[in-house]
Amino acid sequence: MPDRGFVKNALSKTETFFKELPQKNSFKIFVSVLVSVLIGLFAGLLILLIFNPRNSFRAFGGILAGAFGDPTSVLIGIGDWFYYATPILLTGLSVGFAFKTGLFNIGAAGQFMVGQYAALMVAFYGGGLGSFQWVAALAAGILAGALWGFIPGFFKAIFNVNEVITSIMFNYIGMYLTNLLIKSNLTVYNQARTETHKINTEAFLPKFGMDKILPGSRADIGFLIAILVAISMFIILNKTKFGFELKGVGYNRHASRYAGINEKKAIILSMAIAGALAALGGALKMIAPGAHNVGNTLTVEEMLAPEGFNGIPVALLGLSNPVGIIFSALFITYIQRGGFFVQSLVMIEIIDIIIGVIIYFSAFSLVIRLFFERRAQRKRTEAELEADELKPEGGEA
Amino acid sequence: MDYIIEMLNISKEFPGVKANDNVTLQLRKGEIHALLGENGAGKSTLMSILFGLYQPDSGEIRVKGQTVKVRDPNDANDLGIGMVHQHFKLVENFTVLDNILLGHEPIKGLFIDREQAREKINTLSTTYKLHIDSDALIGEISVGMQQRVEILKMLFRDNEILIFDEPTAVLTPQEIDELMGIMKNLTKEGKSIIFITHKLNEIMKVSDRCTVLRRGKLIGTVETSKTSIPELSRMMVGRDVQFQIEKKTAKPAEAVLTVENLTVVSPYSQKNVVDDVSFQVRRGEIVCLAGIEGNGQSEVIYAITGLMRAASGRIVIKDEDVTHKNIRYRNDHGVSHVPEDRHRFGLILDYNLAYNLALKQYHLPRFQKFGFLKKDAINAYAEKLIEQYDIRAGQGGATLARSMSGGNQQKAIIAREIDKGSDLLVAVQVTRGLDVGAIEYIHGQIVKERDKGKAVLLVSLEIDEVLSLSDRILVMYEGKIVAELDPKETDELELGLYMTGGKEGTYHA
Numbered sequence: 001m002p003d004r005g006f007v008k009n010a011l012s013k014t015e016t017f018f019k020e021l022p023q024k025n026s027f028k029i030f031v032s033v034l035v036s037v038l039i040g041l042f043a044g045l046l047i048l049l050i051f052n053p054r055n056s057f058r059a060f061g062g063i064l065a066g067a068f069g070d071p072t073s074v075l076i077g078i079g080d081w082f083y084y085a086t087p088i089l090l091t092g093l094s095v096g097f098a099f100k101t102g103l104f105n106i107g108a109a110g111q112f113m114v115g116q117y118a119a120l121m122v123a124f125y126g127g128g129l130g131s132f133q134w135v136a137a138l139a140a141g142i143l144a145g146a147l148w149g150f151i152p153g154f155f156k157a158i159f160n161v162n163e164v165i166t167s168i169m170f171n172y173i174g175m176y177l178t179n180l181l182i183k184s185n186l187t188v189y190n191q192a193r194t195e196t197h198k199i200n201t202e203a204f205l206p207k208f209g210m211d212k213i214l215p216g217s218r219a220d221i222g223f224l225i226a227i228l229v230a231i232s233m234f235i236i237l238n239k240t241k242f243g244f245e246l247k248g249v250g251y252n253r254h255a256s257r258y259a260g261i262n263e264k265k266a267i268i269l270s271m272a273i274a275g276a277l278a279a280l281g282g283a284l285k286m287i288a289p290g291a292h293n294v295g296n297t298l299t300v301e302e303m304l305a306p307e308g309f310n311g312i313p314v315a316l317l318g319l320s321n322p323v324g325i326i327f328s329a330l331f332i333t334y335i336q337r338g339g340f341f342v343q344s345l346v347m348i349e350i351i352d353i354i355i356g357v358i359i360y361f362s363a364f365s366l367v368i369r370l371f372f373e374r375r376a377q378r379k380r381t382e383a384e385l386e387a388d389e390l391k392p393e394g395g396e397a
Numbered sequence: 398m399d400y401i402i403e404m405l406n407i408s409k410e411f412p413g414v415k416a417n418d419n420v421t422l423q424l425r426k427g428e429i430h431a432l433l434g435e436n437g438a439g440k441s442t443l444m445s446i447l448f449g450l451y452q453p454d455s456g457e458i459r460v461k462g463q464t465v466k467v468r469d470p471n472d473a474n475d476l477g478i479g480m481v482h483q484h485f486k487l488v489e490n491f492t493v494l495d496n497i498l499l500g501h502e503p504i505k506g507l508f509i510d511r512e513q514a515r516e517k518i519n520t521l522s523t524t525y526k527l528h529i530d531s532d533a534l535i536g537e538i539s540v541g542m543q544q545r546v547e548i549l550k551m552l553f554r555d556n557e558i559l560i561f562d563e564p565t566a567v568l569t570p571q572e573i574d575e576l577m578g579i580m581k582n583l584t585k586e587g588k589s590i591i592f593i594t595h596k597l598n599e600i601m602k603v604s605d606r607c608t609v610l611r612r613g614k615l616i617g618t619v620e621t622s623k624t625s626i627p628e629l630s631r632m633m634v635g636r637d638v639q640f641q642i643e644k645k646t647a648k649p650a651e652a653v654l655t656v657e658n659l660t661v662v663s664p665y666s667q668k669n670v671v672d673d674v675s676f677q678v679r680r681g682e683i684v685c686l687a688g689i690e691g692n693g694q695s696e697v698i699y700a701i702t703g704l705m706r707a708a709s710g711r712i713v714i715k716d717e718d719v720t721h722k723n724i725r726y727r728n729d730h731g732v733s734h735v736p737e738d739r740h741r742f743g744l745i746l747d748y749n750l751a752y753n754l755a756l757k758q759y760h761l762p763r764f765q766k767f768g769f770l771k772k773d774a775i776n777a778y779a780e781k782l783i784e785q786y787d788i789r790a791g792q793g794g795a796t797l798a799r800s801m802s803g804g805n806q807q808k809a810i811i812a813r814e815i816d817k818g819s820d821l822l823v824a825v826q827v828t829r830g831l832d833v834g835a836i837e838y839i840h841g842q843i844v845k846e847r848d849k850g851k852a853v854l855l856v857s858l859e860i861d862e863v864l865s866l867s868d869r870i871l872v873m874y875e876g877k878i879v880a881e882l883d884p885k886e887t888d889e890l891e892l893g894l895y896m897t898g899g900k901e902g903t904y905h906a
Contacts, residue, residue, distance in 0.1 A: 252745045
């Protein structure tokens, strides 16, 4: 009976899996992330109690209900959740991917903005592309972002210029350059409103059935693309020769060079890919149909895209693991949506502070893991001490 | 008996390994007590337990007869235990004085009282004959002086029990003699020393007693005066050790490596660190580049393996000029390289053993298809090498390279480089920091490669190794080859003279 053997085998496999689970590193990491999130939530509650004791529990409940707390419908809540998670999922992947190669991409904001700009241009001028217009817009965004990542990567690899400094500079260069380009192009720029004109609905991303599953929500194909990208990143990093090289360079640049890996190429490519990821986030946001009621416009202002910086905590909380980043982006958006729905009870600033605190504690997951390991150790030695004292010849009294 | 420290029946288990199994070590006041064992025998674990870095699973520690718990290095420090680590823990861009104070600064008001500290340090340094320049930066002083700073750090904290973790691994022969003198002085002044090493002659020279560990177990404690090197090595390895390398006369064939008028310029000083060097390495011979550290040997190797650019000259491997080829090309076309610094170059410590064993070949069709790694093939290959080269790792191919002992890390590198099947094996300082068992093994492997018809280029700072292993010696001094010697017709003295520039030779490639 081959079937029974198969079942038996599967059972014993699951059994050993659960037996070994507490020993597994990935499990320990997961638990520590979970604990740090809980501590963060608790700290958030404390802050609420201090600032607004009267409504604090109701507000906290609202935050916990997160995206599901949408007053119109749960399905809309879920759809909007996906919609809002998409950009920071991609900037999170951008930062996390660079982390894996030992680089700190703090330039996701600039990359995000050039991605937005490139997509916007295709939306304005690519009318002849028909149903491929959105694909072209995304591709243009990706290219622009790749260039914005390539330059800091190039300087890092060839001249050993710290990528943090260059990519911060490129945040501002990206912001002012896109502002300048928009302002000097009057077909695009609406001087009266200091923002761009609205783009044609033909340039929008397709909904890809998301409007059927989650009717009335802002969800579109973007979230699915982001998930697909995250999974591809996971495969590239863990299964391919290319990922082996990138991580190798991240762990030990010298040994990688010694092994024959072109470490300069790896650094440049890694930054270019990181740039492309962030810019894809920007492009997706730019032509998302869900933004229609706010006009799919770019406002000309001196502000860096917050999605770029939010990518950093997303990557940290997801421990730079692409699959982890999917969950962390969803978690952070979830809390943000929850906060958004309880604005009538607490000021939005307090919600932002609470989210900040949660993320801050989440980054402590490593410390928390160490704490648990230490405690386990201490308990063991204390047990021994007690056992020693119980021995008749142990004490001198 | 008057023991200052007793570690009784200590056991400590790590996943897959019993690092210490019922080990007892008793240190008398004022003695130098050697702790001997192969790499991975559990010496470091035992000392880490004493120093509070690990907690033992069972057993107890007594200081002056009192049972104590050492929870962390601060506890150890309070108990008067200090450690000179193998890799110094010094701040490069601090002065000697500040490094000694660090963590123990005498305070006057809001400020550090450097003058009071300086006085104490000066007294200590004269009492124990530890010569230092207290205002020099750590980055600018010699390794020997850095070690004296480490020792002074312990004395400054009034430590009574000093642990030296393989202190001679990084020193020149002169510095080693000096250190031995310092250690004797320290015990004369009432300090007690635990001396971790696997160099048997140093144990015979300086220690009073010796405790031997093997695979985590205590083999015994002996009086040094009543034992001998062969007996100690038998205790350590568990069998008789061959000290003489057995090898037949070399039968060199055609050249595999030809270096012509090679010049390498240092990127820092812009000087010619390698100056017009020419030589050949043929099939079936072991050629050794001998010299004192920093005379251009490393740079010759870097130029051959592609890690550094040749300013001029030619490097030919098997009739092919590779002077301008990249590292990957050379790796794939006949160059194997056991690098000098196994942590910096040899291994990616955060990758597991299997990945490290495939490090030079992961890009070949054998281990990847359409850019996807064949993990099964990589793991199977790792299992094969682990078996064949007796690499000891707790979780096989899945063991993190970082968690392996130094000897096994080196074995892994050697396995990888030899198994690659290149015609040229370049090996730098292959036995640095290894115990006699591992050294014997590695020497055997190198001779075996030679006999298989490989060309071997060796760089070694150990004169014994140079004389016993090589078939031909090229001595480098200040970037030039100054002599070619036959190991059978030369001796330590002559070699030493050439190495220090005390004798000028004639060399024509």
